[in-house]
Amino acid sequence: MAAGVSTPASRPVPGLPPGVVAGLAAIVGADSVLAGSRRLLAYECDGNTVFAGQPEAVVLPHDREEAERVIRFLDEHDVPWLPRGSGTGLSGGAVAERGGVIVDLVRLRRVVRVDPESQRAWVEPGVTNLALTEAVAPCGLFYAPDPSSQVACSIGGNVAENSGGSHCLKYGVTTNHVLGLEVVTARGERLRLGGAAPDLPGYDLTGFFVGSEGTLGVATEAVVRLVRRPQAVRTVLALFPSPDEASQTVSDVIAAGILPAAMEMMDRLAMEGVELGPYRVGYPPESGAVLLVEVDGLEAGLDEQAERIAAVCRRNGVQDVRVARTAEERNLWWQNRKTAFGAMGNLSPSYYVQDGVIPRSRLPRVLRRVEAIGREFGLRIANVFHAGDGNLHPLILFDDRLPGQRERAVRAGSEILRACVEEGGSITGEHGVGIEKREEMRLMYSDEELRFQAELRRVWDPKGLANPGKVLPV
Amino acid sequence: MERLSLDQQPERPGERPRAAAGAVAPSPPRRILASSEEEVARALAEASAQGLAVLPQGGGSQWGLGEPPRAGDLLLSLAGLRGVVEYAPEELVVRVRAGTPLDELNDFLAPHGQWFPVEPVAAPGATVGGLLATGASGARRLAFGTPRDVTTGVRFVLPDGRVMHNGSRVVKNVAGYDVMRLLIGSLGTLAVLTEAWLRVRPLPARRETLLVGVRDPAEALDLGRRRIASELLPTALELLDPRAAARLGLPARTTLAVALEGDAPEVAYQRERIALLAGGPGGAAPGGFALERLEDGASDAFWRAFHRRLPAGATLVVRASATLADLPALLLAAAESGLEAALVAGPGHGVLRLFAAPAEEEEALARWSGFLRRWREAAEALGGAVVVEKAPDGLRGRFPAWGTPPPAIELMRAVKARFDPRGVLNPGRFVGGI
Numbered sequence: 001m002a003a004g005v006s007t008p009a010s011r012p013v014p015g016l017p018p019g020v021v022a023g024l025a026a027i028v029g030a031d032s033v034l035a036g037s038r039r040l041l042a043y044e045c046d047g048n049t050v051f052a053g054q055p056e057a058v059v060l061p062h063d064r065e066e067a068e069r070v071i072r073f074l075d076e077h078d079v080p081w082l083p084r085g086s087g088t089g090l091s092g093g094a095v096a097e098r099g100g101v102i103v104d105l106v107r108l109r110r111v112v113r114v115d116p117e118s119q120r121a122w123v124e125p126g127v128t129n130l131a132l133t134e135a136v137a138p139c140g141l142f143y144a145p146d147p148s149s150q151v152a153c154s155i156g157g158n159v160a161e162n163s164g165g166s167h168c169l170k171y172g173v174t175t176n177h178v179l180g181l182e183v184v185t186a187r188g189e190r191l192r193l194g195g196a197a198p199d200l201p202g203y204d205l206t207g208f209f210v211g212s213e214g215t216l217g218v219a220t221e222a223v224v225r226l227v228r229r230p231q232a233v234r235t236v237l238a239l240f241p242s243p244d245e246a247s248q249t250v251s252d253v254i255a256a257g258i259l260p261a262a263m264e265m266m267d268r269l270a271m272e273g274v275e276l277g278p279y280r281v282g283y284p285p286e287s288g289a290v291l292l293v294e295v296d297g298l299e300a301g302l303d304e305q306a307e308r309i310a311a312v313c314r315r316n317g318v319q320d321v322r323v324a325r326t327a328e329e330r331n332l333w334w335q336n337r338k339t340a341f342g343a344m345g346n347l348s349p350s351y352y353v354q355d356g357v358i359p360r361s362r363l364p365r366v367l368r369r370v371e372a373i374g375r376e377f378g379l380r381i382a383n384v385f386h387a388g389d390g391n392l393h394p395l396i397l398f399d400d401r402l403p404g405q406r407e408r409a410v411r412a413g414s415e416i417l418r419a420c421v422e423e424g425g426s427i428t429g430e431h432g433v434g435i436e437k438r439e440e441m442r443l444m445y446s447d448e449e450l451r452f453q454a455e456l457r458r459v460w461d462p463k464g465l466a467n468p469g470k471v472l473p474v
Numbered sequence: 475m476e477r478l479s480l481d482q483q484p485e486r487p488g489e490r491p492r493a494a495a496g497a498v499a500p501s502p503p504r505r506i507l508a509s510s511e512e513e514v515a516r517a518l519a520e521a522s523a524q525g526l527a528v529l530p531q532g533g534g535s536q537w538g539l540g541e542p543p544r545a546g547d548l549l550l551s552l553a554g555l556r557g558v559v560e561y562a563p564e565e566l567v568v569r570v571r572a573g574t575p576l577d578e579l580n581d582f583l584a585p586h587g588q589w590f591p592v593e594p595v596a597a598p599g600a601t602v603g604g605l606l607a608t609g610a611s612g613a614r615r616l617a618f619g620t621p622r623d624v625t626t627g628v629r630f631v632l633p634d635g636r637v638m639h640n641g642s643r644v645v646k647n648v649a650g651y652d653v654m655r656l657l658i659g660s661l662g663t664l665a666v667l668t669e670a671w672l673r674v675r676p677l678p679a680r681r682e683t684l685l686v687g688v689r690d691p692a693e694a695l696d697l698g699r700r701r702i703a704s705e706l707l708p709t710a711l712e713l714l715d716p717r718a719a720a721r722l723g724l725p726a727r728t729t730l731a732v733a734l735e736g737d738a739p740e741v742a743y744q745r746e747r748i749a750l751l752a753g754g755p756g757g758a759a760p761g762g763f764a765l766e767r768l769e770d771g772a773s774d775a776f777w778r779a780f781h782r783r784l785p786a787g788a789t790l791v792v793r794a795s796a797t798l799a800d801l802p803a804l805l806l807a808a809a810e811s812g813l814e815a816a817l818v819a820g821p822g823h824g825v826l827r828l829f830a831a832p833a834e835e836e837e838a839l840a841r842w843s844g845f846l847r848r849w850r851e852a853a854e855a856l857g858g859a860v861v862v863e864k865a866p867d868g869l870r871g872r873f874p875a876w877g878t879p880p881p882a883i884e885l886m887r888a889v890k891a892r893f894d895p896r897g898v899l900n901p902g903r904f905v906g907g908i
Binding site: 117208304390452 | 562563564565566567587609611619620622623632636638639640642643644645646647648649650651652653655656658659660664675676677679699704705706707736737738739740742743744793795796797798799800823824825856857858859861876877879880881882883885886888889890892905906
């Protein structure tokens with residue numbers, strides 16, 4: 001058996017066994033089971049439009065008891081299935097590539113409990129990331145991981161993907177904020193992992209589950225850490241002639257002993273894209289890179305920190321550097337940055353997002369390699385980075401109407417990931433492996449290591465029914 | 475039985491593995507001091523083939539954590555796997571061998587203006603590998619988290635000798651399954667860690683500790699949690715009961731220790747705020763508070779003593795944990811138990827420790843085990859836990875180290891079986907007899 005082959009994904013699912021749709025309907029009600037191709041169209045893709053596949057059916061449980069019964073039923077009938085949240089994922093993780101049933105958790109959307117004193121919340125998987133932060137805002141708290149899609153993406157999806165965001169440089173990613181889970185394993189067993197209290201005895205199954213992309217089971221509740229809103233924030237916007245100077249600034253800020261909450265960068269092409277969108281900042285045409293640096297914490301000393309950052313920018317040939325004067329100005333800068341992916345639509349009929357990670361000091365070198373890859377494949381590539389943690393999002397622009405362009409874009413993406421790994425980095429920082437990068441997993445791990453990971457997955461899912469064919473090479 | 479080939483390797487003088495002061499180390503018939511990852515792999519493969527029970531050891535400072543192993547044929551010391559492998563100061567990461575003492579790591583980092591701030595509550599000698607294996611932490615978890623938050627990659631050896639890695643040097647990485655977090659806190663029952671990539675931090679320019687004397691634990695919790703931790707950003711905040719304070723050479727009164735570590739302006743601002751919140755600077759203040767201020771070197775020395783001296787001087791160390799809302803109940807139950815123990819609790823992180831030296835006689839042991847059982851029952855009812863980090867033999871049989879197995883115990887057993895099907899590593903030491 002080749003590395004990672006652990007699931008029935010390698011053989012086609014010819015359709016559901018008889019009685020499955022009726023059986024699911026008996027659990028959730030007939031109007032909560034979708035079958036028939038027209039109604040399933042919306043479930044063909046996730047946020048990554050390169051990969052598509054139609055499920056045989058979609059089931060929408062109303063609560064966690066129904067979710068448990070659904071999964072147990074699918075296990076008893078050996079039906080492959082996959083969980084889905086808001087469908088904003090970017091690696092094809094929520095795509096029913098080879099059919100099967102999608103378990104859509106959108107209806108499990110209660111914030112079950114908030115304990116402001118303990119800074120904990122218990123939430124169901126369908127709650128959106130932003131809705132959680134809004135729910136706890138009156139207590140002066142927020143949920144720290146903030147993917148750019150936070151308006152739409154769900155906590156369940158964040159747990160499955162171990163999502164990041166712009167502010168994880170200081171605050172960490174999803175796994176640093178999820179302390180416990182209630183899950184239904186692929187065997188249909190509902191279990192509590194971890195909990196709200198610190199240092200609970202036992203293996204860190206919560207840590208293993210977060211980021212497992214729906215291949216072990218599905219989370220029906222997450223116990224999350226809430227973070228106190230910082231007393232004060234300073235946001236610095238700096239324009240540079242090219243990404244080289246901006247990259248050097250990123251390294252120098254860290255070297256100066258400052259740990260910003262976020263350090264985000266966009267190159268010229270990405271800037272052009274967002275400037276055509278609704279959140280125009282007014283970047284001058286002679287700027288080749290924009291850097292957004294945010295520091296937060298106590299009011300005391302924060303102006304000095306912002307000034308130190310500005311000084312580092314000046315030493316690196318900054319064209320213009322300013323600190324946001326109002327909350328509106330800060331919000332505009334962030335909206336401008338957070339809508340960068342979608343803004344590529346202003347530049348190109350189609351685009352393809354990648355998600356490599358590199359040691360941040362290698363940024364200038366990797367950027368030159370990305371540029372060379374673009375030339376080699378004859379494609380324009382815009383770059384958006386979480387520069388502080390070396391997480392690159394090259395946006396490969398292509399025209400889907402031209403034959404061969406999509407394949408070229410995917411190949412260019414794969415080359416970029418190879419370059420990231422060669423520089424000591426990773427093939428994915430926050431979007432997950434999904435379908436997209438499962439072959440590239442071989443760049444990170446040996447066959448033996450991949451086989452061992454597959455064995456660990458089987459502990460949870462002996463039949464390989466949960467989200468088959470994802471994460472590991474097939 | 476075939477002789478284990480590494481058995482013949484002479485131990486280097488002065489490097490004989492031994493447990494740190496105060497910890498009760500097992501003494502298996504054979505000891506191996508591995509000096510490379512290959513040697514670890516070879517030793518494990520051979521031990522596995524022979525069906526030997528292997529006890530991995532870093533600094534030996536945490537032998538009391540959990541149950542004593544059911545069997546132990548071979549002590550595998552990692553103390554020879556020492557030193558920094560790779561260091562990228564501009565990336566704030568360091569790759570280090572598992573047997574490296576934490577002190578050595580920090581001595582290495584200091585000239586570069588950086589440190590690794592996760593210091594465990596443990597006898598001196600703790601190593602990187604031991605820290606990760608035990609998942610241990612101390613007072614600075616308030617600001618910097620626990621080992622699972624500061625590790626980005628590991629290398630490890632499976633009991634059958636296969637060498638693997640998981641994660642990498644970059645801080646953001648979601649490629650594949652998170653085997654690393656399974657290993658952190660697994661107490662050496664799944665695999666033997668040989669290397670880790672750790673996140674390091676810039677050394678704070680200014681370090682101060684404020685010691686605030688208060689009337690009683692309830693007042694300390696109120697000041698610590700409701701006033702200081704809800705507004706300021708201390709890097710450590712610990713409540714010491716009078717016995718704990720006395721053991722650290724302070725006046726025997728309930729004391730709140732607050733570490734302020736950062737740039738000068740934020741440290742100064744916080745010092746002033748705390749003086750205000752605590753009822754006035756210096757001496758006895760209207761609210762009955764008194765402040766003492768330790769600066770830089772003295773501040774560092776206080777926290778070193780806090781982490782090391784308390785456990786080293788005790789034969790019984792018990793950790794309780796609960797959410798912040800539930801912590802006061804556990805603290806007050808211990809404070810009012812009438813038993814002679816020193817208590818420290820983190821009103822900002824929810825972990826509480828009790829240090830004692832019970833007399834090894836029937837009456838004392840019965841009182842202790844009675845209290846600990848009730849305490850555990852209360853903690854578990856609140857969703858927390860009580861775990862033994864060190865205990866005299868006489869108490870072990872009366873009070874199990876781990877308490878009620880977690881709901882996912884069967885899944886944990888299945889994970890153990892996948893890593894270690896022959897039960898070679900630390901048999902019986904972990905949760906649920908794993």
